[in-house]
Amino acid sequence: MKKLSLITVVTIVVLSSCGPNMCRDQYITPAFIGFEISDLDTIVVRQYEKGSDFHQLIDTALVTSDTTFLKSKATVNDTTFVLLNHISGYEKYIFPDHDWQIYLPATNLTVSISNIVSPKTEGYSKPFACTNPINSFIQDSIKATPQFGKLPFTAGDYYLMYIKK
Numbered sequence: 001m002k003k004l005s006l007i008t009v010v011t012i013v014v015l016s017s018c019g020p021n022m023c024r025d026q027y028i029t030p031a032f033i034g035f036e037i038s039d040l041d042t043i044v045v046r047q048y049e050k051g052s053d054f055h056q057l058i059d060t061a062l063v064t065s066d067t068t069f070l071k072s073k074a075t076v077n078d079t080t081f082v083l084l085n086h087i088s089g090y091e092k093y094i095f096p097d098h099d100w101q102i103y104l105p106a107t108n109l110t111v112s113i114s115n116i117v118s119p120k121t122e123g124y125s126k127p128f129a130c131t132n133p134i135n136s137f138i139q140d141s142i143k144a145t146p147q148f149g150k151l152p153f154t155a156g157d158y159y160l161m162y163i164k165k
Helices: 002-017
Strands: 028-031 043-048 057-062 073-076 079-082 100-102 111-119 136-138 140-145 148-151 158-164
Touching: 028 111, 079 158, 111 158
Parallel strands: 028 158
Antiparallel strands: 028 079, 043 057, 043 100, 073 079, 100 111, 111 136, 136 140, 148 158
């Protein structure tokens, strides 16, 4: 009887761990086209309450060239990719759960990102083995579809948003 109880408990635990798990959110990586490196020596990332029309500021991250910024970007042709996930804490990634602004003081450019469409999905493997896709977002009042792919200097796949000078 004791063996049967133990087998039942183990079976329940194994089966429940194989069930669907909520997948983790992906984030958006900015790619700056036509900017000089000096234009990107300071980047301000602002996090807003989702749907607040950029009126409810939650947090601000200041990224300067004296941080790991210079180690976290690479330029390919005329495009500079800035991996915010290497620069700042987890809460500064451009995730679907908030609206965002990226401000470049050197050029006085502000880019707004809102309405990130990222359907919640479930996976039948480990909780962090599956991810939620990012289907679209609004960039400066224009609907955009992010490009998903590898960057030449990293191992992972990224959702990219392009910012032109």
